[in-house]
Amino acid sequence: MRIPSTVAKGLQSTGFSTIRYGLALNLLSIGRLKFESYEVDNIRPLITASPVFSRLLTGLGEQKLARVIGVTEMIAGSLIAAKPFAPKASALGSLGAAGIFATTLSFLATTPEAWQEKRGEPKLSLAGQFLVKDIVLLGASLLTAAESLQAGQRT
Template identity: 25%
Template sequence: MKNSIINSIANLDQFGRKVTRFGIVVVFFWIGALKFFTYEADGIVPFVANSPFMSFFYTHPAPEYKKHMNKEGELIAANHQWNVENNTYGFSKALGVFLVTLSVFVALYKVAPIPSMIASFLIGLVTIGTLSFLITTPESWVPHLTDTDFGFPYLSGRGRLVIKDLAILGGTIITMSETARLYLSRQKSK
């Protein structure tokens, strides 16, 4: 009885790959689609503005954005206008198109294995970029206000959002590898 349960668990790896691929597709499609909404575009400003790899997309990178932040669910017209002029929404929409496109290609791995493999690789690069925010974005860590627990290793809400990309990075390696294996097996059968 015990061994049959363990055998069943030992054979879950294929199902795990499917769940991993599905998770990557859903997460990147959903987050990509959200990039078309103001609150999501506003939410990524600290990450983009502080990034040495992305701040050039904004007209006014760090530290100006701090005076023009809208909280989730808040819309202050003057802050919104500043973000329009900052290219916050233009960049966010372009990123949204990119993420949705990648998610679709990851989903279509059986139809288009090479584009899917490239999409998995690019999502891996995106996650590495996202993980770099732990170093470049001060808002990733609990600020020193009145508590004694602040800075490293105390992740803020933004930091907790970022750290999960370690798991996604592993997932992209799985989806990329699985897609490459599918492509190679098809080449052998030709």
């Protein structure tokens, strides 16, 4: 079956827009949650087990650290969404998001609660399942960064 190139290009354009604005919405929504006390409780096991974040935790405290993380996520999400107006800024936001998701993926190695104990071979716990989806978000961040950089070169 032969599909017209216009259909493929339309799907590609729609796919990139869905990735871009879905990524931005995720970051904005999750960043906003960092201002809620229950979210501070949710991220506690992740940040206390992380060598980097445990040091920041000592200096800032849980609530301030959560807010710094939240503001960082919301800035990245806002920049990603700004692509039509500021593609270079959007690329910066996407690269920042890639850093965010690479960091959260590192929690798989530092958080004991990410793995189920006593199961023989390693199996992800509920926390680990939550973290592993960041592989897809990392890939989306890299794709939106590349697309924004290309758009920035055309302007």
